[in-house]
Amino acid sequence: MQEAMIKRAKELLADGSVKRVIGWKRGEFAYDITPAVFESAEELDKDFVFDDFTSANVSKYLVKESKKEGKVLVFLKPCDTYSLNQLTKEHRVDRDNIYVIGIPGGPKLDIEKIKAKGITGILSVKNDNYTLKIDTLYGEETMPFSEAILDKCASCKSKKHVTYDELIGEDGDVLDSDRFDMVEKLENMTAQERYDFWREQLSKCIRCNACRNVCPACTCEKCVFDNPNSGVENKAASDSFEENMFHIIRAFHVAGRCTDCGECSRVCPQNIPLHLLNRKFIKDINSLYGEYQAGADTTSRAPLTDYTADDCEASIVHERGAE
């Protein structure tokens, strides 16, 4: 796959169809891949990589890159295409200045899950027929591929590319995923249990903003939490209330726009399952306003910014909050 991608990128650069290519760049180790912009065949040959660790969703970089002169080629996995559609819908990118090649999705690997097995000194990771052979400073280790799958891939919602200009490989279908299972579990808890669950998680937050900054739905030029004139700017939570509210407010702000790409939880250095907040909103929107998938298209009206006579009444909050 990597070879085919490099070959196609070189062709499009050579015939002038695109000026730049967004993809992933090889790192120091087997897994530390950096999203990057490539401008020449030499750069592509040297560093372009596509493998089990290229999980980063690069669509947000299009906000900046699509505004530059000349077309930009971007390789998008199915989940990433939803993000691009949503950005297009919100007029955050110039879709006409983007050439999308749809590529197959994961499952991608999570190096943290490999390290969690006590495997350290990792020199290389090879996928040998769904057994990972890991060469380390302390000898060779093996573990099943399935146990190292990134969480966002484990509950993949779709293998379908919702926007592309060409495809490498086959397109897939929208999947029946188990992505709401944990949300249901949380819903079935008592209010106290649920509160305790979130306190344990959110109290770990160091307010590094990685979740916000990686999020393709968070593209405000200046986030209110960074704006000294907003009155709510803060670099650290002063108490547990603020610790909770930063995340809850952020989840509200991306409600109906979050495509569930899973990047927030993937990058959180404190392993906070932020995607569960977003999935709760998605699930509620589905049940209160009818099935809706953000990013599935670029034209439909989003339930929370649209009005229909069938919309649920505000009293729903009381009814549901009763238990």
Added chain:
Amino acid sequence: MLKISLSRLEELFAAIAEKQTLYIPSDRADGAAEFTKWEPGKALTQKLNTLRSAKDFFFPQTENIVDFKMEGKNIQVIDQRSEHEDFVIFGVRPCDARSFTILDKVFLSEPVDSFYKNRRDHGTVVTMACSRPAETCFCGTFGIDATEPEGDAACWSDGEDLFIKANNDKGQAFIDSISSLLEEGDTAKLDQVKAKTKEILSRLPLANLSTAAFGGDTLNEHFNSEKWAELSESCLGCGTCTFVCPTCQCYDIKDFNTGNGIKRFRCWDSCMYSDFTKMAHGNPRTSQLERFRQRFMHKLVYFPANNNGEFGCVGCGRCLSKCPISMNIVKVMKALEVK
């Protein structure tokens, strides 16, 4: 050297905790290691290092520094300082132990930061030598020997026993306070463990990373490098690298209006943020390139320029594993050192 059997660790911890608050790195529910207050039954982690650094003990992420209360036309100023209780941090890794030396240079030089000093005076740092370094470790680049830790007192494990030695008076006082549990032990096996660790350290992927191309006199060359554009291109401007870093020392001071007074607090800041060092006219670094450059110039050029050549990184590798886009000081060093 003095030692105690590893099977008696719980006893040792109990003896320490009887006199002072004891913090040890232990596993939390999500599997990551974190410094936590020891209580009976809490076990030492098997992980190499804690996810967050140990700097919080001396330089917490937030702290209130002074309160103001308005009473008519009078403003009452309430000093928040109080004497800190004595505490022990056990199991600090050699890289993190060195980070305290770096923070000391900032906070203990004139004018002395009394909040930091208060905690430093009351804290005893007991370090633990490494025997299973990770691929992301590069403490050796900064002259740190992971088999000979600094700190007030240092510990080693040979798999059976825990050996302990004082590095200064505070460390000696600590050892004296637990001496009834310790006995003289033979270090033959420990010497083998150390030799083996040294051999692994020499084979680490980053073992040859060198600071030769950096230092206080390399400012213009690096500041003007055209490589910053590419290096900073995909940086998200989050603060993860600075917040997990044991040596990052920047803070912001702000006033919080409580409705009937003001709480002045300080909290960690990050040079990656858009309002870092914001002055009346704005942030002097208007682009992410400049902010990104600041982080690495500070650690590799400005800090050594002001601190007799000491670099502002200890090679702990936290930023290597936690940056969401896997961009870090090692990649920057490798890119910049090539002329």
